[in-house]
Amino acid sequence: MxxxxxxxxxxxxxxxxxxxxxxxxxxxxxxxxxxxxxxxxxxxxxxxxxxxxxxxxxxxxxxxxxxxxxxxxxxxxxxxxxxxxxxxxxxxxxxxxxxxVPQPQRPGRVDQNCLWLDRVQDPGNVGTLLRTAAAAGVGHAYLSPGCAAAWSAKVLRSAQGAHFAMAIYEHVDLAAEHARLAVPLLATSLQDGVSLYAQALPERCAWLFGNEGRGVDPALLQRADLKIFIPQAERVESLNVAAAAAVCLFEQRRQGLLHSASKA
Amino acid sequence: MxxxxxxxxxxxxxxxxxxxxxxxxxxxxxxxxxxxxxxxxxxxxxxxxxxxxxxxxxxxxxxxxxxxxxxxxxxxxxxxxxxxxxxxxxxxxxxxxxxxVPQPQRPGRVDQNCLWLDRVQDPGNVGTLLRTAAAAGVGHAYLSPGCAAAWSAKVLRSAQGAHFAMAIYEHVDLAAEHARLAVPLLATSLQDGVSLYAQALPERCAWLFGNEGRGVDPALLQRADLKIFIPQAERVESLNVAAAAAVCLFEQRRQGLLHSASKA
The missing domain is CATH 3.30.1330.30 (Ribosomal protein L30/S12)
Incomplete structure (x- = not known):
């Protein structure tokens, strides 16, 4: 050799x-x-x-x-x-x-439980988001232009193998993709949202999370079927985007497990 | 000037x-x-x-x-x-x-809801853990030797002001501190734990999270009153420590809010 x-x-x-x-x-x-x-x-x-x-x-x-x-x-x-x-x-x-870098073909119709990232720019955050989504059983991630490159070294390090548990689509025009969405679009929002804990969450949806400083693009946020907030202590900063996603995705998972158990 | x-x-x-x-x-x-x-x-x-x-x-x-x-x-x-x-x-x-750097005096008796970090070494993780704890309403953090320095620049950046919403105790011998603990000690563990979602979580406890690679020190883990796991998808890596903490602390918060609402 x-x-x-x-x-x-x-x-x-x-x-x-x-x-x-x-x-x-x-x-x-x-x-x-x-x-x-x-x-x-x-x-x-x-x-x-x-x-x-x-x-x-x-x-x-x-x-x-x-x-x-x-x-x-x-x-x-x-x-x-x-x-x-x-x-x-x-x-x-x-x-x-x-x-x-794998270039998986996007489904013609988005009817899976999936993660949508709008300009999440920190590689550590993108990696942690993918790792958390994989652990929550989310199999598809849609990344807009402006997100950290999913297969960059830093994202790979933070994601700890999540790249192999899910299909990752990059450079996706999320506004255009919205036309192909067959499940509800859920976004976290600090304004006019409803409490995450007051909701029966859908079994499958697109979870939209936005840029670290600016949040989700307002035009995209307008298209959300449900805007939710995470009830947190007063007078502190909002959660880091990856922490917020962990709370949301695992609340959906908790409800799903509860639902399965009650049907069994 | x-x-x-x-x-x-x-x-x-x-x-x-x-x-x-x-x-x-x-x-x-x-x-x-x-x-x-x-x-x-x-x-x-x-x-x-x-x-x-x-x-x-x-x-x-x-x-x-x-x-x-x-x-x-x-x-x-x-x-x-x-x-x-x-x-x-x-x-x-x-x-x-x-x-x-502020040096708050540790309470003689640990009876608050609090965060215990055992050798969490990545400054971004320590900062995110503090930020998440502050958002969840946790007012006290105990950091063992080997944790990233809480007031270092990187931790301050990730924590986004959480330092001012909580008391942070550094270089704490957690095993010794355990003798002063008046609330249950809860730790996440991949082995012989019970599901986070099968538990009525205590209103106040010490939440123990460990090193990124090695987890919680086994001698300390043995002292946990409750070992819990987060039910995640199969065949993927465990969650990042800060994501795991977000899921646990906000599950406790969800149960607490539900409990308050049902009493009101």
């Missing part, structure tokens, strides 16, 4: 740029055994794989290498110091995959 | 170091009109205040300046470029306060 020992190697430089957040949109870098295994299970071989020699000597590494080779993709090993430089916390993750 | 135009000014250098995260523990820098107003309302004058000249010309700035001077503290103005350099996003926040 080819061994990379210089930072000026072109494949390495591309991985480093992507891991530092210079996202190209069409390619992404996945760090660590867990994410690479998830990718392999769902999408097969990556475009290119970089291994730490110590990982290759272990069974996990050997299996990943075999998979990469069976897909006809290139792989290389590298110095531990180079692998550590790819990690924001300076840890040797063992393996990195360079992959083409 | 003294005007600072050089980065080598000692007061400016201290503010810059604190805003970059070189936290000293005993001093903190507060950025922006909102946080500085909150500080002034609760604690009075800061140790030192730095103003952008444009803010001083406005009423908000004049009021803050008068307050600083009435407390006998020093203040200075500076170049907009220097003020922008204090902000992680390069925005001119208008004003920065250098303050002594």
């Amino acid at each position: 080819k061994h990379i020992s210089s930072r000026s190697n072109p494949e390495y430089k591309l991985l480093l740029r992507l891991s530092e957040g210079h996202h190209r949109g069409s390619q992404a870098v996945l760090e660590g055994v867990h994410l690479c295994q998830e990718w392999a299970a769902r999408y097969g071989a990556p475009r290119f794989a970089l291994f730490d020699a110590a990982l290759l000597a272990r069974e996990q590494g050997g299996e990943l290498e075999a998979l990469v080779r069976s897909g006809g993709s290139a792989c290389a090993s590298c110095e531990p110091a180079l692998m550590r430089a790819l990690s924001p916390v300076g840890q040797d993750q063992g393996v990195c995959f360079l992959v083409d | 003294k005007h600072i135009s050089s980065r080598s000014n000692p007061e400016y250098k201290l503010l810059l170091r604190l805003s970059e995260g070189h936290h000293r523990g005993s001093q903190a820098v507060l950025e922006g009109v909102h946080l500085c107003q909150e500080w002034a309302a609760r604690y009075g004058a800061p140790r030192f205040a730095l103003f952008d000249a444009a803010l001083l010309a406005r009423e908000q700035g004049g009021e803050l300046e008068a307050l600083v001077r009435s407390g006998g503290s020093a203040c200075a103005s500076c170049e907009p470029a220097l003020m922008r350099a204090l902000s992680p996003v390069g925005q001119d926040q208008g004003v920065c306060f250098l303050v002594d």
Whole structure:
């Protein structure tokens, strides 16, 4: 196997740029055994794989290498110091995959329980939102232009594998998508909303959350079938968008579980 | 008023170091009109205040300046470029306060609804946890050694003013504090817990959340009166600690509001 020992190697430089957040949109870098295994299970071989020699000597590494080779993709090993430089916390993750970002086809009709994000710009928030949605059983996420790139390194790190539990659609014109919506649109709003806890929430809906500072675009908010607020203590700032989404999505989940139990 | 135009000014250098995260523990820098107003309302004058000249010309700035001077503290103005350099996003926040970190005295008996954090190390998580707790009406936070410093710049940014809505105790030996606990200790656990939604939650308790990777210290977890899990979708990673806390604290809040309404 080819061994990379210089930072000026072109494949390495591309991985480093992507891991530092210079996202190209069409390619992404996945760090660590867990994410690479998830990718392999769902999408097969990556475009290119970089291994730490110590990982290759272990069974996990050997299996990943075999998979990469069976897909006809290139792989290389590298110095531990180079692998550590790819990690924001300076840890040797063992393996990195360079992959083409999946471009799932949007359903013609939006009738699933889904997450709609309007210009959520912080990568940590987008990642946490995807992770929370996946944990709540939400399988589809629609991201408007202006959201942090879903397959950027920071979002991947915060999402902890949620990318493999859901379909993520990016650069979606949410106002246009609204015409294809076959479930209610629910949005959190600090003004003229009804309490989250006063509602029988629909089993399936589109949950709309907005930009950290400016909230949901007013034109989009107007189209919401239900505006809700989370009853919070007085005289404190509103919740962080990812915390608000956790409260809403799990209140829907709680009601759904209760409903299933009462029917059983 | 003294005007600072050089980065080598000692007061400016201290503010810059604190805003970059070189936290000293005993001093903190507060950025922006909102946080500085909150500080002034609760604690009075800061140790030192730095103003952008444009803010001083406005009423908000004049009021803050008068307050600083009435407390006998020093203040200075500076170049907009220097003020922008204090902000992680390069925005001119208008004003920065250098303050002594409050050291509230811990109650002899812990009988309030409170947040216990065991080695939560990411500053964004600690800040979001404080913000969520404040929004849920939780007024006390106990942080173990190993948690991100509550008054560091990153935690202050994520917490959005929650520091002024609650008492924050740092470097707390949680195992020792347990002896003073007069309310139940509740912890989330992936093993042998009961569902959050199967519980009548206590009106007041200590909510214990642990390190991002390792969770709650096992010896501490053993002391929990109730271990709970959040029923989530199968085959996905657990929730981020701040998202998990949002779900738990607001489930307690929902039950409390329901209980109050039924009594009314």
